[in-house]
Amino acid sequence: MTPKKPKSENSIVDVAKALGISPATVSRALNNNSRISEATRTRVKEKAAEMGYRHNSMASSLRNRRSNTIGLIVPRISMYFHAFFITSLQRQLQTAGYNLMICQSNDSVDVEKELANTLYSARVDALVVSLALYTEHIGHFDGFLRQGIPLVFYDRVPTLRTQAYVIKGDDYRGGLLAGNHLIQAGCKRVAYISGPLSCSIYQERTRGFIDSLTKYGVPFREEWTYYHELTVENAWSSLRRLFAGDVIPDGLFAANDTTAIAAVAFARERGIRIPEDLKIIGYSNDPRTAIITPAITSIEQYPNEMADKVAETLINALQHRGPSSSIVVGEPLVCPVDLVRRMTT
Amino acid sequence: MTPKKPKSENSIVDVAKALGISPATVSRALNNNSRISEATRTRVKEKAAEMGYRHNSMASSLRNRRSNTIGLIVPRISMYFHAFFITSLQRQLQTAGYNLMICQSNDSVDVEKELANTLYSARVDALVVSLALYTEHIGHFDGFLRQGIPLVFYDRVPTLRTQAYVIKGDDYRGGLLAGNHLIQAGCKRVAYISGPLSCSIYQERTRGFIDSLTKYGVPFREEWTYYHELTVENAWSSLRRLFAGDVIPDGLFAANDTTAIAAVAFARERGIRIPEDLKIIGYSNDPRTAIITPAITSIEQYPNEMADKVAETLINALQHRGPSSSIVVGEPLVCPVDLVRRMTT
DNA sequence: TTGTAGGCGTTATCAT
């Protein structure tokens, strides 16, 4: 492939010339416009194929003022939940004739801002976002709202009120279920490792968890609670501190599965028996929780179902069907979660 | 967000009018063209910001005949290797001013074809592809070659000769290393579960593996070799057959980690001791191989390094630097692999 | 340093 400068391609004008008809007719024929004779349509399509003509969506987008592209900003595609969400969303949007432009913020607020601007300039027809870990202000998305471009937040949604669509998991209930389950399994001294409270999902999981403990009269101990990015390294560091004292936890709620997995490894290293000495519950039902020994109890979030809701919302909004959608601005749609019991509880 | 029709936005013409200058000047000022006075540049940028002006990349792309977007077709983003590859590639392209349009073929040849067409119409400046499992003919990418649009295959590359860039892992060596390692660990009766041979990576792994056995005089047994999609279900089905007879394997090379993980689970269920009775080696060094018990020996493919090479190739090709690139058309670039020894061997 | 003008390829509108 020698680097040659982009040879100008055949356009509909060229096809039109070759056939001795007008570009408008060619355009209509290719777009299956009804007011064109079957004969012409066939003739045009054949000629176009013969000439290697390809539709130019840049020109088409400019003319139509719509790109048929939807932007997606996600913290990281390597997170199980998001990978599955994306796959499902992409399939549905593809079917509806939209392309999905997938971008990763890498959990950086700055990158998120840049991406928002880029996608705005790219004139995406809609934007779907799951926020970075420390995003609190969402002013970088205001342009979309001002222009009436559909904006959908999912999973990690803004904590402030917004005029965008909001589709989230029932993280409060997830936290509640986790707490209830640990207590019902007999835990008296429960620890908690959470993500930062700047992030909606951890706020809610924490609320639910605390409410559960309160309901059962089990103390929520500040000194056994950690809020930090949920990496393996941070998990080990917190676990070491948790198990450094005389009194040690007999239950742990890890707000993500990476942390729960680290906890299982930690317990093994320390000779802490699971579930006898320590019960562990994670969050997201990452496939890894099922293959590790012992398999980890976790909270399922149904990424595919959430993708369904997001797709439905998008397509409704883009087709201006408006109120027929089940999701409306200002009222978050909350998707169910379930506890999946395995061997750590 | 009430569905309102897209309000027409301010263009450079509007900004120009507001300032009483020509659109050309505005365009140049915004693009930091050198031949514009500092004063004007500042005035223009301020006014543009004030008016909420946003660059329209559709118009710009049409005019410039380049989209600054690079297309990517990948079998599935949920595969560890690809997720890491993408993250790394995206970061580098972003830095270089390109957007990445990530698409999944879902291992379907038909979807792959559709995506190729869509991305062609979208006028991506370059295309990066890892092929679907059963893609043998690659004619659907010919348009890119004809138009001189840089085309890069990576990982799962065409088995036929092509004029595109080819960047692949050293799968032959991976297969060789796997075979050598099993034999050196004492295996006499080795089984093999591979992906379909339509796919370059499995072809090569198989070749390497067979060459290793041959070198050591260990028989390669057709009846202990399976070629199929490497899913959990298929793995179990093959494993059951492998261990149904009187003589059973003492070593298994699984051509991906999902299969190796399934084998560990299978062995546990059957009470087969690992590594005493059965040694297992996987492929890709998926993080899951490290957390499972026993941790699985695997072949590391260095997705980030491969992404580096792909990014370098792309940027070179896009900037017409031509021959200064270390990667040239017609000669596949082969990236190193390494064996990571763990507890299953 | 700035302005003028034409065109990138497509499609909607208005005419025939």
Next chain:
DNA sequence: ATGATAACGCCTACAA
């Protein structure tokens, strides 16, 4: 059923 025309917003010779 088809054609002529203009416009989407931007950029860049070329002119001043």
